[in-house]
Amino acid sequence: MSKRILWVISLWKNVFHTAYQKGLITLVLNTDLSVSAPKRDHPSSVQPMKKPAISRVTVTNTKYVGATGDSASTKRPARNPVSSNYIGCFYDSNLNRLLVNAYKDFDGKLTPEACVSFCYRGGYRYAGVQHKSNCYCGSEVPLSNKRSQETECDLPCPGDGSIYCGGSARSSVYYTEITDYSEDDRxxxxxxxxxxxxxxxxxxxxxxxxxxxxxxxxxxxxxxxxxxxxxxxxxxxxxxxxxxxxxxxxxxxxxxxxxxxxxxxxxxxxxxxxxxVPDVNTEYPRPNERPVLVAQTTQKPTTQRATQRTTQRTTTKAPATQKTTKRNTYRPTTRQPNRETSTKPPTKYTTYKPTLLNNKPDSQSNANCVTSLTIVNGKSVCKGDLIFKENFDESLSKEKWAHEILMPWLPDYEFIVLRKGSANSYVEYGKFHVKPTLQDDEFIRKGKLELYGCTRVPSTLECERQAAAFNILPPVESARITTKYSFSFKYGKVNVRAKLPLGDWIIPEIWLEPKRKVYGPSYTSGRIRIAMARGNRNLQFDGQEIGNSHLESGVLMGIGNNIRGRTITRQKSDGWYRNFHNYTVIWSPDELIFLVDGEQQESILRYGSTLAELVGFDENSAKIWKSGSRIAPFDQEFYLSFGLSVGGMRDFPDNSISSGKVKPWKNSDVKAMANFWESRHDWKSSWEEEKAKLQIEHIRVYAL
Structure with missing residues (x-):
């Protein structure tokens, strides 16, 4: 009996300690000892292992209640003014510091509020307080595997002994209320x-x-x-x-x-x-929102010759989203960052010099330089310059390339997770490899995936998902790299030497993507496909072969759910996966020309017509591109993007037949990804180790 009593006492002690640390209860001493729960604006913002809520939280003064239940005669501030920002207790040590961006010794005056304010003013997302006077700041979300028991953060703060400030090799971590939305496309x-x-x-x-x-x-x-x-x-x-x-x-x-x-x-x-600045109330899907899709329609291409131009139309309905009538408000609880009233410029600042091969100045100081139509990172260059070169001699250059880390959502809904790890992308023997791998079935069906370092909006479906019923997690891990932050250009000649993958429902990504969404989001600002051949060895749709022997090059553009393409197609009976080929696009103010191995030059444009007209948009729909040139939206700077995708709602028509079996998912079905995964025994064997990889040997970009 004594053991059970001790166990109950210990249990209630832990519960009381956790509630007290988070500000959920307050002790008030008078003639009697009583406990009362002060009012809280957003109690849901303090949840274990959940990212802080987007809405700003204000902790107001709280009336302390005595034993009789009457209000105290005076108002006093809450014990911990930033208790609503509390995330949890985490392991922390000098050998493996949790928050690494900034540090301050508060010299006996440490409180959570002081540390949160210091980190907020420095522009950091998280603040951690540790025993004595240590305040740490960082912008990376603390890893869940470093969470410790709340009872281990039990040392009083030097600046206020009624609040805990971490423990021995433990930090109490708070959110500073600086979010981490991406500036991409803004x-x-x-x-x-x-x-x-x-x-x-x-x-x-x-x-x-x-x-x-x-x-x-x-x-x-x-x-x-x-x-x-x-x-x-x-x-x-x-x-x-x-x-x-x-x-x-x-x-x-x-x-x-x-x-x-x-x-x-x-x-x-x-x-x-x-x-x-984004409107976070309307722009981003949340993890509890699921897509409802309607049928995708693909216009049957008209056969012209071995190399043919086609116009394709794809329609995908956007996911239905849950809407709320309550609008989030933004009221910072912490002090604002450093403000300087002086508007004089600094005495020194860095002048940017593009890291381009054979870079020439804008002036005519070089008599041999003839200014090209090509623009690189906003700067003029000389005709014929080699403006980008990549041989993949050693490891992937961090100065050139950045990995995308996300779970794709609108508008293509691919069945993949894009990661940075070496299991999915690496440089070997002078080639860049992108390789698909499968996740564990149990995790796909029941797990929760939070992407560390996600390159999209935190706490949305692109960064965080929970498996539930048929809403499984993306079953395939893959990779995508871009020059989004290092190299973009308008007009030029791009040559990519690559070997395309073989494997059912695999899609290679050899793209040019817009640096700025000048005309609008997603496909409204366009995408150039340098080369794409579906991975299926034999794939039939409506009597035509559209598998690995069928190469497509061209453009995609669209408004809302109406996405269309203008495509050059080429046939190769033994497939495009066997050997390396040189895939080339020549992009000028009047032309988009595609070549393979320097031959079969084909343009997707026609004299006297705008690209929007050729793709099939009516005059009213094409108004959005009227402000641009005849090739709009392809008259802005684009960057390089390479990767590998699987499945999705756009690249595989419904009722297509792969090696005698009908495609296992419908593009209109909310269970599309689950149905794809259920049929893995039919397609998994087609993913051979070497053949299922996208391999890129080199990349060259020249000024016109």
Missing amino acids: LLGCYKDSDKNRILSGERLVFNENNTPRLCMNTCLSLNYKFSGVQYGNECYCGNRRPPRDLEVAERDCLTPCPGDKRKKCGGGWRLLVFE
């Missing part, structure tokens, strides 16, 4: 700024060590502004006024490297690189 442009008439006049912040467009945009979001801008490398501006178009200048004026990521650009001298 760039408005480079603008001329001045001391007398600031483009963004709301706030001026300085991040000397870690400024990036992403940090600046998320900080402005936390301050409830609509626009953000970076300048002089380390400066961040916030405001609510959209920048005037008459002050827009060439993007080459905004190429100062960011101190937080040298691959990214942070404006220039009196040049502000402006981004639109």
